[in-house]
Amino acid sequence: MAGVTDRPFRQLCRAQGAGLAVSEMVSSNALLWGSVKTRRRIDHSGETAPVSVQIAGADPHRMAEAARFNVDNGAQIIDINMGCPAKKVCHVMAGSALLQDEPLVGRILDTVVRAVNVPVTLKIRTGWDAGHRNGLRVAHIAEQAGIQALAVHGRTRACGYRGTAEHDTAHAIKAAVSIPVIANGDITTPEQAVAVLDYTGADAVMIGRAAQGRPWIFREIDYFMRTGRRLPEPGPAEVCRILTAHLENLYAFYGEHTGVCVARKHIAWYSKGQHAGNAFREQVNRVATAAAQLRCVQDFFDRCADRQGLAA
Numbered sequence: 001m002a003g004v005t006d007r008p009f010r011q012l013c014r015a016q017g018a019g020l021a022v023s024e025m026v027s028s029n030a031l032l033w034g035s036v037k038t039r040r041r042i043d044h045s046g047e048t049a050p051v052s053v054q055i056a057g058a059d060p061h062r063m064a065e066a067a068r069f070n071v072d073n074g075a076q077i078i079d080i081n082m083g084c085p086a087k088k089v090c091h092v093m094a095g096s097a098l099l100q101d102e103p104l105v106g107r108i109l110d111t112v113v114r115a116v117n118v119p120v121t122l123k124i125r126t127g128w129d130a131g132h133r134n135g136l137r138v139a140h141i142a143e144q145a146g147i148q149a150l151a152v153h154g155r156t157r158a159c160g161y162r163g164t165a166e167h168d169t170a171h172a173i174k175a176a177v178s179i180p181v182i183a184n185g186d187i188t189t190p191e192q193a194v195a196v197l198d199y200t201g202a203d204a205v206m207i208g209r210a211a212q213g214r215p216w217i218f219r220e221i222d223y224f225m226r227t228g229r230r231l232p233e234p235g236p237a238e239v240c241r242i243l244t245a246h247l248e249n250l251y252a253f254y255g256e257h258t259g260v261c262v263a264r265k266h267i268a269w270y271s272k273g274q275h276a277g278n279a280f281r282e283q284v285n286r287v288a289t290a291a292a293q294l295r296c297v298q299d300f301f302d303r304c305a306d307r308q309g310l311a312a
């Protein structure tokens with residue numbers, strides 16, 4: 001997820017049981033590769049293997065070049081984005097806009113697969129809109145091109161993030177191709193993860209937004225799959241410990257000023273649903289140093305723990 005799955009967050013998700021965590025997308029526009037943003041996105045030092053990097057673009061040769069560039073910078077899997085609905089991406093015929101042009105999809109996949117000697121995976125939506133749901137045809141094109149796994153977000157491009165994701169398309173694709181299929185969209189609990197795996201027959205599920213502020217969802221799913229039981233929710237002290245380590249990694253990765261800014265959305269996600277969360281977020285969004293941010297977070301979760309203690 002662009003703006004979310006930076007290296008600190010990926011490392012945290014892996015530590016919490018995610019089997020794979022894909023980088024934020026890297027544009028195939030080589031002019032951007034020297035930018036601070038891209039340089040951060042291609043920094044994989046200390047990352048748990050396999051390192052998967054997503055690339056986005058619409059020109060087969062530029063995409064191949066981007067794939068090679070990322071492999072040279074440590075990517076062990078190249079993931080191609082044909083799922084992003086963002087206007088910035090779609091207006092230049094990239095992301096999910098590519099689903100409108102199946103021959104171009106084929107050319108991009110063939111060219112990228114031939115360009116690198118690491119596995120290439122693909123992320124798609126189910127089609128352009130309800131009248132053009134060509135996910136199944138794209139899956140066949142992907143398989144023929146040598147794509148090694150296919151993630152299917154159960155919405156069309158036109159859906160944006162509205163409505164509820166469907167998993168019928170992932171089910172149909174899984175039945176029709178022999179490459180691994182990963183079902184994605186609106187999976188927020190271990191029970192849902194298992195239900196989607198059962199329903200689609202998919203080889204894996206992919207979790208996006210439900211990991212924001214809840215990176216332990218991966219170990220919850222893993223535990224539930226192995227035992228059929230739910231892990232207890234982490235208490236405030238445990239959440240505070242995970243968040244504090246996350247924040248320290250953000251400061252180290254981005255530097256203090258940017259790290260404090262990037263951290264704000266994560267802090268908001270972790271504190272969602274907690275008592276007096278709104279007042280806390282207003283307060284913590286005003287502090288500008290790492291020390292003050294950490295103190296605010298610690299005080300807030302201490303208060304949550306006290307409250308829970310009183311209620312027990």
Ligand SMILES: Cc1cc2nc3c(=O)[nH]c(=O)nc-3n(C[C@H](O)[C@H](O)[C@H](O)COP(=O)(O)O)c2cc1C
Binds near residue numbers: 024
């Ligand atoms: C903020 C945000 C950024 C995203 N960026 C990307 C991206 O760069 N590449 C991609 O393949 N999907 C991207 N997605 C889509 C997610 O990977 C996922 O397919 C979608 O959110 C549905 O899954 P979920 O319900 O588990 O979140 C993004 C989603 C969000 C919310």
